[in-house]
Amino acid sequence: MIAPFTQPFMARALAELIVLGALAxxxxxxxxxxxxxxxxxxxxxTVFPGVAGGYLLAGEGGVFWGALAAGLLTxxxxxxxxxxxxxxxxxxxxxxxxxFFATGVVLVSRESGYTTDLTAFLFGRILTVTGQQLTQxxxxxxxxxxxxxxxxxxxxxxxxxxxxxxxxxxRIGLLDLAVNAIVALxxxxxxxxxxxxxxxxxxxxxxxxxxxxxxxxxxIVPLAALLGATAGWAGLAVSYDASVRHGxxxxxxxxxxxxxxxxxxxALVGRRLRLTRGTA
Amino acid sequence: MTAVDRxxxxxxxxxxxxxxxSVRIVLLRLPFFTLAMTHATFPGVVxxxxxxxxxxxxxxxxxxxxxxxxxxxxxxREQDTTTAIGVVLSAGFALGVVLLSARNGFSKxxxxxxxxxxxxxxxxxxxxxxxxxxxxxxxLGVAGRRLTFRAFDPDGYAAAGHRPAxxxxxxxxxxxxxxxxxxxxxxxxxxxxxxxxxxAIARLWTRRVPAMTAVAVAAGAGSGLAGVLLxxxxxxxxxxxxxxxxxxxxxxxxxxxxxWRALRGTVxxxxxx
Numbered sequence: 099m100i101a102p103f104t105q106p107f108m109a110r111a112l113a114e115l116i117v118l119g120a121l122a123x124x125x126x127x128x129x130x131x132x133x134x135x136x137x138x139x140x141x142x143x144t145v146f147p148g149v150a151g152g153y154l155l156a157g158e159g160g161v162f163w164g165a166l167a168a169g170l171l172t173x174x175x176x177x178x179x180x181x182x183x184x185x186x187x188x189x190x191x192x193x194x195x196x197x198f199f200a201t202g203v204v205l206v207s208r209e210s211g212y213t214t215d216l217t218a219f220l221f222g223r224i225l226t227v228t229g230q231q232l233t234q235x236x237x238x239x240x241x242x243x244x245x246x247x248x249x250x251x252x253x254x255x256x257x258x259x260x261x262x263x264x265x266x267x268x269r270i271g272l273l274d275l276a277v278n279a280i281v282a283l284x285x286x287x288x289x290x291x292x293x294x295x296x297x298x299x300x301x302x303x304x305x306x307x308x309x310x311x312x313x314x315x316x317x318i319v320p321l322a323a324l325l326g327a328t329a330g331w332a333g334l335a336v337s338y339d340a341s342v343r344h345g346x347x348x349x350x351x352x353x354x355x356x357x358x359x360x361x362x363x364x365a366l367v368g369r370r371l372r373l374t375r376g377t378a
Numbered sequence: 379m380t381a382v383d384r385x386x387x388x389x390x391x392x393x394x395x396x397x398x399x400s401v402r403i404v405l406l407r408l409p410f411f412t413l414a415m416t417h418a419t420f421p422g423v424v425x426x427x428x429x430x431x432x433x434x435x436x437x438x439x440x441x442x443x444x445x446x447x448x449x450x451x452x453x454x455r456e457q458d459t460t461t462a463i464g465v466v467l468s469a470g471f472a473l474g475v476v477l478l479s480a481r482n483g484f485s486k487x488x489x490x491x492x493x494x495x496x497x498x499x500x501x502x503x504x505x506x507x508x509x510x511x512x513x514x515x516x517x518l519g520v521a522g523r524r525l526t527f528r529a530f531d532p533d534g535y536a537a538a539g540h541r542p543a544x545x546x547x548x549x550x551x552x553x554x555x556x557x558x559x560x561x562x563x564x565x566x567x568x569x570x571x572x573x574x575x576x577x578a579i580a581r582l583w584t585r586r587v588p589a590m591t592a593v594a595v596a597a598g599a600g601s602g603l604a605g606v607l608l609x610x611x612x613x614x615x616x617x618x619x620x621x622x623x624x625x626x627x628x629x630x631x632x633x634x635x636x637x638w639r640a641l642r643g644t645v646x647x648x649x650x651x
């Protein structure tokens with residue numbers, strides 16, 4: 099299970115997945131507590147027109163900045179739309195998600211052979227991660243984690259007691275915007291390497307698994323980060339092994355998700371057993 | 379019929395059918411469920427392709443499983459339904475992606491399943507959409523009032539002796555049928571646009587269910603028509619164009635109705651006090 103990672107491209111892929119897994123696991127706990135799964139899914143799709151636009155305007159180097167612009171723009175739009183009274187939150191999210199994603203599809207479909215670009219966006223290109231991308235990911239991870247540590251008290255207050263947080267003088271709208279922006283940052287950092295499909299899973303599944311295993315926040319956060327990183331390593335190893343030894347090509351991103359979902363199911367069964375034993 | 383004629387017919391029929399059912403989805407607050415159902419239908423489409431089954435049969439059978447899963451989640455007493463839906467959604471999509479990646483030349487197929495290829499629909503696809511449209515009309519004709527009752531007063535509905543589970547299953551199976559016929563035209567990711575956006579537009583203009591349904595059908599069919607025509611003029615992906623037109627119509631409606639309410643609000647305040 100270690101051998102494949104002696105090759106430089108596999109080592110970089112592993113490093114990227116471990117950083118992203120740990121980061122997404124941590125941020126995922128916030129998503130879990132605030133029940134923002136749908137908003138997260140919307141963000142993973144709305145970044146796409148930024149990726150496409152950035153690529154069309156400035157080539158490979160424009161992708162990160164395009165995604166960053168689109169991610170922050172949607173964070174603002176989502177915060178505003180979900181506070182608009184005339185539209186139910188989930189409806190607003192569904193409309194925003196599909197419209198932004200479709201804009202990206204329209205943009206790339208002007209190019210010939212766009213199917214490859216779309217595939218890269220959905221699956222990512224984890225095996226071609228460059229040193230520069232790794233640096234960008236690390237930078238975003240640091241920004242997001244610093245913001246989380248800095249804002250942890252107001253964010254927790256907002257989560258568990260919105261009325262109390264407002265009374266204590268916290269600005270709810272700004273806090274919501276901060277959460278959306280942090281999630282957007284994680285999506286932007288990961289989307290080029292691992293694709294939309296994997297980002298949403300990394301942000302939701304490890305936190306849900308950790309939540310099934312423990313009720314204490316001090317345990318859930320590190321556990322979610324650990325689970326995210328572990329699944330990244332195991333999924334990569336499995337997909338490498340399948341393609342090299344058995345000639346079966348499995349998309350690495352998808353394999354990582356299936357490992358995560360497998361761990362989640364085990365945790366759910368474990369929880370069920372523990373609960374029934376507890377009541378008996 | 380030329381390919382563009384067929385595409386226009388497909389888009390208009392699908393838009394009208396989606397518009398009709400979308401009102402129920404929005405009133406029952408099911409957009410996230412619908413999104414999860416579209417993503418979870420994706421592996422069914424891939425499996426049908428891998429085993430050479432008819433797309434509608436494969437995706438339809440898998441879709442029934444999906445509906446069962448969604449209902450099981452909805453009826454669970456534990457609180458975190460959103461998270462559970464999120465897990466189902468990522469699992470379904472990843473499964474489809476992994477299955478597809480094991481085949482050769484998968485990027486082209488993937489595009490067809492995720493964003494659709496409306497220009498290649500055949501007469502069979504048109505017939506399937508038309509049949510689904512009849513199914514939706516039948517459901518609303520038989521149970522339209524009950525669905526409204528269920529949406530606005532779930533407790534009263536159960537107290538009146540109706541069984542909520544029966545009508546939920548009927549509605550979700552119908553939604554799944556619309557998703558399955560929407561996949562060849564607009565793909566699994568954009569199917570949710572057909573199923574939510576028309577009602578989102580209509581709800582901004584009116585609160586009355588019959589009027590909302592009429593506006594939603596018009597919005598669905600209109601954006602289908604405009605999207606396909608725009609896509610053939612500017613040579614862009616049709617599924618994307620249909621969705622962008624619908625999204626633009628939503629943005630326009632939101633701006634106009636918000637401005638209208640603000641204006642009316644400032645006028646009526648002096649009279650009220």
